[in-house]
Amino acid sequence: MEEASSRPPAGLPEAGAVRLAVGLGNPGDKYAGTRHNAGAELLARLIAREGLEQPAPLRDLPLAVAGTAAGVRYALPSTYMNDSGAAVGPGCRYLDVEARSLLVIHDEVDLPPGKAKLKFGGGHAGHNGLRDIDAQLGTSNYWRLRLGVGKPDDPRFELRDYVLARTDAEEAELIAEAGDRVLDAWDLVKAGEMDEAMRRINRRTP
Numbered sequence: 187m188e189e190a191s192s193r194p195p196a197g198l199p200e201a202g203a204v205r206l207a208v209g210l211g212n213p214g215d216k217y218a219g220t221r222h223n224a225g226a227e228l229l230a231r232l233i234a235r236e237g238l239e240q241p242a243p244l245r246d247l248p249l250a251v252a253g254t255a256a257g258v259r260y261a262l263p264s265t266y267m268n269d270s271g272a273a274v275g276p277g278c279r280y281l282d283v284e285a286r287s288l289l290v291i292h293d294e295v296d297l298p299p300g301k302a303k304l305k306f307g308g309g310h311a312g313h314n315g316l317r318d319i320d321a322q323l324g325t326s327n328y329w330r331l332r333l334g335v336g337k338p339d340d341p342r343f344e345l346r347d348y349v350l351a352r353t354d355a356e357e358a359e360l361i362a363e364a365g366d367r368v369l370d371a372w373d374l375v376k377a378g379e380m381d382e383a384m385r386r387i388n389r390r391t392p
Contacts, residue, residue: 203287204329205287206287208249208263209262219358221351225293225333229291236260241260244280248269268314276322278323293332293335293349294313294335299361300334303334306327335353
């Protein structure tokens with residue numbers, strides 16, 4: 187089986203090749219299609235792309251793992267979003283994955299639908315799933331794939347209600363297009379070619 191490269195991207199000496207990709211969201215049909223589940227839904231597309239089995243629980247941890255392709259495992263927390271760290275932290279320790287080799291895929295209100303950004307490290311920007319992962323790992327130095335879902339047009343609309351609402355057809359199409367760019371660049375991620383992966387994923391839509 188092909189192993190991912192350990193070469194860190196230029197300018198990111200702490201970053202490692204991705205060994206575990208985790209998609210964040212809330213469990214249950216109630217939350218399917220909501221903005222907050224953009225990360226989990228893209229992870230499901232990646233699992234299908236790799237031809238892997240559906241995620242199965244990892245021992246007694248609140249984390250379901252689909253398997254490994256080219257050295258990368260794919261996993262979904264079974265916790266609610268705000269408790270994502272309770273799945274990701276113990277999962278990383280059990281699987282012996284360092285934080286620098288973790289990729290968290292999540293929704294991002296600071297990016298519009300149709301945009302995606304792959305980056306290493308940074309703050310949680312108020313995202314409670316990332317906040318809990320930071321706390322459980324004791325570091326924010328891990329890969330993130332931010333999927334734009336935008337912000338409500340009406341500032342009186344609570345952000346919590348916005349991310350827990352379902353996308354409309356136009357938003358869903360734009361988010362899917364951003365996901366298409368991720369799928370197109372995914373072989374680069376698996377190969378550890380993160381500079382080129384960032385260039386392709388982070389570019390603006392036409």
